Amino acid sequence: MAKKKKVSLIGSGNWGTVICKILGNNILCNEHLYEKNLPMFVKKELYNGIDLCDIINEKKMNKKYMPHCFIPDNVMASSDLLEVTDRADILVFVLPHQYVREICETLKGHVKNDAIAISLIKGFDVYGNKLDLISNVIRSQLNIPCSVLMGANLAYEVALEMYSEATIGCKDEEVGILMKKLFQTHYFRIVVVDDELTVELGGALKNIVAMGAGFSDGLNGGHNTKSAVIRLGLMEMMSFSKMFFKDSKMSTYFESSGLGDLVTTCYAGRNHRVAKEFASNPQQTLENLEMNLLNGQKLQGPLTAAEVACVLKLHNVEGRFPMFSTIHKICSGEMPVSSFMDCLKNHPEHL
Numbered sequence: 001m002a003k004k005k006k007v008s009l010i011g012s013g014n015w016g017t018v019i020c021k022i023l024g025n026n027i028l029c030n031e032h033l034y035e036k037n038l039p040m041f042v043k044k045e046l047y048n049g050i051d052l053c054d055i056i057n058e059k060k061m062n063k064k065y066m067p068h069c070f071i072p073d074n075v076m077a078s079s080d081l082l083e084v085t086d087r088a089d090i091l092v093f094v095l096p097h098q099y100v101r102e103i104c105e106t107l108k109g110h111v112k113n114d115a116i117a118i119s120l121i122k123g124f125d126v127y128g129n130k131l132d133l134i135s136n137v138i139r140s141q142l143n144i145p146c147s148v149l150m151g152a153n154l155a156y157e158v159a160l161e162m163y164s165e166a167t168i169g170c171k172d173e174e175v176g177i178l179m180k181k182l183f184q185t186h187y188f189r190i191v192v193v194d195d196e197l198t199v200e201l202g203g204a205l206k207n208i209v210a211m212g213a214g215f216s217d218g219l220n221g222g223h224n225t226k227s228a229v230i231r232l233g234l235m236e237m238m239s240f241s242k243m244f245f246k247d248s249k250m251s252t253y254f255e256s257s258g259l260g261d262l263v264t265t266c267y268a269g270r271n272h273r274v275a276k277e278f279a280s281n282p283q284q285t286l287e288n289l290e291m292n293l294l295n296g297q298k299l300q301g302p303l304t305a306a307e308v309a310c311v312l313k314l315h316n317v318e319g320r321f322p323m324f325s326t327i328h329k330i331c332s333g334e335m336p337v338s339s340f341m342d343c344l345k346n347h348p349e350h351l
């Protein structure tokens with residue numbers, strides 16, 4: 001009989017907690033394939049004076065980041081990253097993108113040679129002036145293959161078991177099948193494609209457009225206005241992919257990780273919510289709104305906009321990405337949020 005695989009989960013935020021429910025339950029249903037316990041890394045912090053890790057292990061609930069999601073008994077929370085990942089065969093990364101490099105630094109040299117990874121993280125890495133995929137940071141730092149899972153997946157809806165789709169991007173067919181079996185449930189349906197590059201690009205870039213959708217709603221734009229934001233945003237996402245990632249396939253934008261995620265995030269994500277509040281109330285800063293509205297959860301849009309803007313500037317192509325550039329300038333305080341409507345009206349397409 002084949003040796004049982006050990007799965008380890010790195011991350012325990014809003015999405016990370018829902019994923020621990022899915023993985024924990026799927027592992028329990030497949031105990032012949034997997035070690036029963038699912039260790040989960042929880043960054044050390046106190047919640048109402050009590051260690052969050054202890055709360056998760058005792059109450060089987062992540063009271064801070066996803067309070068209504070039941071955590072299966074086989075999930076074992078720990079703040080010791082190397083203990084969580086010790087002997088792991090499958091490493092699942094689900095944490096805000098800005099922390100990946102530091103997590104990989106700690107893991108370097110401690111991961112099995114034949115381990116595989118999957119990243120559920122939406123964002124980019126910028127090192128010096130070089131923009132890179134998060135999965136590439138995992139691949140290069142840990143020297144293991146890494147597939148990706150992205151999609152129209154608002155965590156609270158998946159927690160409530162509302163029907164949702166997701167896309168796994170994986171070049172290795174066998175690993176793609178294994179990952180699909182590990183993550184799929186009756187309410188979380190997965191399509192596997194081999195274009196892991198564009199799956200990840202969709203997940204990262206839509207967070208910039210979602211900020212624009214929030215600005216539009218906060219400035220009293222209508223449904224037609226938001227449709228324009230989504231359409232122009234998708235065009236910039238595709239142009240960016242073609243320009244900077246030559247192997248990216250445009251057809252992949254029709255998967256859940258592309259158009260699906262873009263639509264859902266522009267209507268109901270955290271980026272949209274905070275951006276809308278900011279546009280209605282511009283004397284507040286985005287940082288304050290993130291802190292006050294999200295209670296420790298992290299916005300990925302403003303950082304991703306800054307990461308992308310850095311590359312556009314370096315290649316002197318900001319003018320070809322007017323929406324990305326304007327969203328970054330609004331997020332960084334270089335332009336007032338009221339200028340967002342002018343960006344739409346004066347988009348090069350309409351001149």
Ligand SMILES: NC(=O)c1ccc[n+]([C@@H]2O[C@H](COP(=O)([O-])OP(=O)(O)OC[C@H]3O[C@@H](n4cnc5c(N)ncnc54)[C@H](O)[C@@H]3O)[C@@H](O)[C@H]2O)c1
Nearest residue numbers: 012013014015016043094095096099121122154155297298
């Ligand atoms: N929440 C969603 O609906 C959702 C859905 C799909 C994908 N995602 C993506 O999944 C990724 C993780 O999102 P999330 O919602 O689980 O996280 P989150 O936004 O809830 O962030 C909170 C988490 O970040 C951790 N954290 C804070 N500082 C840290 C540090 N210095 N080092 C390591 N971890 C630290 C906290 O411990 C906590 O677990 C993101 O890239 C996000 O875009 C989120």
Ligand SMILES: O=P(O)(O)OC[C@H](O)CO
Nearest residue numbers: 151152153154269270271
């Ligand atoms: O809440 P957001 O804006 O981070 O988006 C969450 C997910 O990425 C939606 O698929």
